[in-house]
Amino acid sequence: MSILSPPPQLAQAVSPARFETPAVLKKLVAANRQLAELKGVAASIPNQGILISTLGLQEAKESSAIENIVTTHDELFRENTPDSPGSAAAKEVRQYEHALQIGYAAVRQTGLLTGNHILEIQAALEQSRPGYRKLPGTTLKDGTGRVIYTPPSPELLPDLMSDLERFINDAALFDADPLVKMALIHHQFESIHPFYDGNGRTGRIINVLYLVKEKHLDIPVLYLSRAIVRTKADYYSKLQAVRERDAWEDWVLYMLDAVETTAAEGITTIQDIKALLLDYKHRIRAKHRFYSQDLINNLFSFPYTKIEFIQHDLKVSRLTATRYLDALAADGLLRKRKLGRSNYYINEPLFRILTGEAPPTGEQ
Template identity: 25%
Template sequence: MTFTPFIPQDVAPEELQDQIVQVMRLDADLHAKIPRPMRIPVMNLLRAVNSYYSNKIEGNSTLPADILRAEQDGSNTLEAKPSKDFLEIKRHIEAQRRLTDDPIDPVNVCTRETISRLHREFYVGVPDEMLDIQLNEQGDVVRMVPGVFREYGVRVGHHVPPSVEKMHSYLGQFERSYRLDWIHGLSRFLAAAAAHHRFMWIHPFMDGNGRTGRLFTDQYLKAAGFGGYGLWSMSRGFARSTELYYQKLSAADQPRKGDQDGRGILSDSGLTQWSRYFAETALDQVQYFSSQLEPEKLSERIDVFFEMRSRGALSDEKGNQLPKLRIEARDVYRTLLYMGDQPRAELQARLGVGERTTRGLLSEMAAEGLIILDGRRPVSLSLSRHLIEFLFPYLW
């Protein structure tokens, strides 16, 4: 038996199709409107957001402030021996960075080789003890090899994934069904929704399937032509409704209920429920990030942030007063936001102050993570953790 690849566009409920059109429109607007110099800093931020939320779904308790502090400081650890939770966060962020630097060919996004790579990327460099997986209730342990498909039967809560033999057959169907060179229009989004569930249902690895599946969905939406993806996040939406996320995945796990419920091994009505949830989650997330990154509002919040910093009127997450910044920091930031990277001499000329004053101001801004100073290279924009909290309320 095979599974239904996705709900066909001509069968999808009208309200579901309308939601998908809204997601596509808002995604295109976000891609077009965000100031280009802000794009890379926001995408860097979203890596941390994705990592925080995808790992939170799995019970990881690392705090957002610790993640941002480690990213800003460029450190690999927060302590002499980092916790397992923190290592998972770092591995996840680094996996996303490597996938950006060495992107997947869109046609190959659903191949077994890509799925294996996504799993392997997440586990690169983890201690051996993180690869020891308990096999059964008797306490038998097996050593998982990153990127290698499971060789044992497993049980995940109430779900019993396909046997090893059937798993390989379903992975073959997965690879054929979700090739993007034959899927077009709204069907690409419907395929992304279904592929997320089918990956979880197949459960191809001994451990790490949830995080690998969400990494896959990130890559699939990008490959499907959602140019703004990376400026909004499905993992954030899943984690903010984790109980519903698992409930809808479970609905799509159900076997077909008679001849009116599709022709595949799994319930088409359950897949429709899941696809609706997937679309509602996407719409909620793209709306949130579109509202926060709307250029006029973004500019206003940046102005208010630097004006309050110039008066020493802002505090950090622990209530400690943040140091004052000269109001000229606002002018530097706005210049970089709208004009892109700038030589130091050009910024000095725009400020109309001396070299020493400019050097001191830029050093203060770099120390806080607001800009990047790299030798003689032009000054570039960044997002400090304090500015993130101001620009993106309720992000965490």
């Protein structure tokens, strides 16, 4: 394969039999086992919307970090509404989470992942609708300045994306395990590079939505971007090795390992969230007459909440919302923290589960 030519149609370029090697088959068993367990554990939480909110925002943060869009957990959790002030990075992360939700809704409604869905996802990411790029994509160069890859020219993009759409949705076109197909789809999308901006983040959303489409997941809670952040150099080198040396097997093994690792971590995270949620339900219900499922949903959708959020979610007055939150803080279930002119109430155990760190203390 020429490294300067457009990416070929996958179904013609790569045979499914190529991935029936002992190494790939062994890794497929392990990755699928962890993924199936993740799906089951996620289904054990009655309100899966909590997981979509919490884990979706985490995936958004990690995926954006790959593109050097960096924000802190503290900023992200306290500025978790589209109209919130905050840094440009925090806003871009929220846009990613919104784009993931749009794509998830489309896949659930249609059972497909189409080119139009991908356009909608990218538009939500970028907050604009430029469509496919009309100019040549940026060439990739190595450390010596040598061109190692040139994305396909704009006039080829509609046909290439149409081919990719068929590859995604027509199971008979390429009869392989969906995890193998996901790896191939991701590489093909990254090589087509159809947009001016947001290609990497769009491609990572496509990964998890494809697994939802294939019913390997019920909700988009596989947190692949975390594994890519940890192995960023390997990610880019293996992408390029396919273009230069046709090293598809190594690329597939890399992606399968990422699925296995992040699914295992996701299982632990969800189990910890479930245990904490049940503990809070029992403790609040035993002591406070204002217990409700809406309150629990609010406290576990994000680690930070505030009076306005309780007002909105529980349909209560500001005075009542303040009384509820102060009572929970007095019991040690939340920690009250003043930030500027606002009081935030932090679910510290949930923050630790999601981030592995303690939330900041003190005023800002």
